[in-house]
Amino acid sequence: MRLERLVFFRKELSLISPCHRLMSGGANCTTPQTDRIQSIQMAYSSYESTKVPSTCPLVVMHGLLGSKSNWRSLSKSLHAKTGRKVIAVDARNHGDSPHDEKLSYTHMAEDVRVLLTSLNIDKSVLLGHSMGGRTMMLAALLFPELVRGLIVVDISPIGTSKSIHLIGAFLEAMRKVDLPPNVPLLTAKKMADNQLSKVVHVRFLNKFQHNFYDENLI
Numbered sequence: 372m373r374l375e376r377l378v379f380f381r382k383e384l385s386l387i388s389p390c391h392r393l394m395s396g397g398a399n400c401t402t403p404q405t406d407r408i409q410s411i412q413m414a415y416s417s418y419e420s421t422k423v424p425s426t427c428p429l430v431v432m433h434g435l436l437g438s439k440s441n442w443r444s445l446s447k448s449l450h451a452k453t454g455r456k457v458i459a460v461d462a463r464n465h466g467d468s469p470h471d472e473k474l475s476y477t478h479m480a481e482d483v484r485v486l487l488t489s490l491n492i493d494k495s496v497l498l499g500h501s502m503g504g505r506t507m508m509l510a511a512l513l514f515p516e517l518v519r520g521l522i523v524v525d526i527s528p529i530g531t532s533k534s535i536h537l538i539g540a541f542l543e544a545m546r547k548v549d550l551p552p553n554v555p556l557l558t559a560k561k562m563a564d565n566q567l568s569k570v571v572h573v574r575f576l577n578k579f580q581h582n583f584y585d586e587n588l589i
Contacts, residue, residue, distance in 0.1 A: 412468075415459060416459045418458075420455055428458055431499070432499045433465065437501075438466030440466070476506055495519060498522040507523065548563050
């Protein structure tokens with residue numbers, strides 16, 4: 372199991388950005404400086420445009436503990452229905468992207484900018500789910516010249532759930548999950564469920580749990 376990344380998530384999960392609240396009082400927000408940030412080259416899957424001339428691409432980022440594979444089916448469906456180029460990315464410390472001890476929304480937003488620049492994309496529509504949603508919101512705030520539109524799924528630009536403090540305990544519990552080698556996937560999921568249920572009993576954490584399974588138990 373690839374659990375070394377969890378220490379980064381525990382330390383950095385509470386970092387929204389130096390703007391803290393991406394909307395609401397934005398006039399008083401100090402825009403993060405990205406010129407000194409060391410970016411990474413994100414791994415991505417690309418579904419090429421079938422339209423000529425092509426419309427601006429859709430760039431998709433997953434949520435916490437997920438990967439681009441979480442969006443494979445939807446990316447293919449959006450590509451098939453619209454003919455638009457769809458790019459599903461792995462955020463840093465997720466999936467096939469490089470791991471780095473720096474993990475913040477500002478770093479991830481800069482990674483998005485670097486990817487768009489490297490692919491010679493002048494304008495794009497950004498789509499983000501959960502953690503990816505906040506990343507894309509900040510990317511749109513910092514680099515509006517690169518953004519044609521923004522789609523935010525299952526996340527707010529302000530505030531957090533009252534249960535957010537439990538995620539640290541959940542990540543620590545996942546780090547301690549002990550599975551024998553060569554266990555079938557379904558058996559591994561049941562064993563992990565049994566171990567985690569002794570520590571965490573909050574229903575809303577299920578989405579993190581299943582993202583974790585999909586990314587680490589395959």
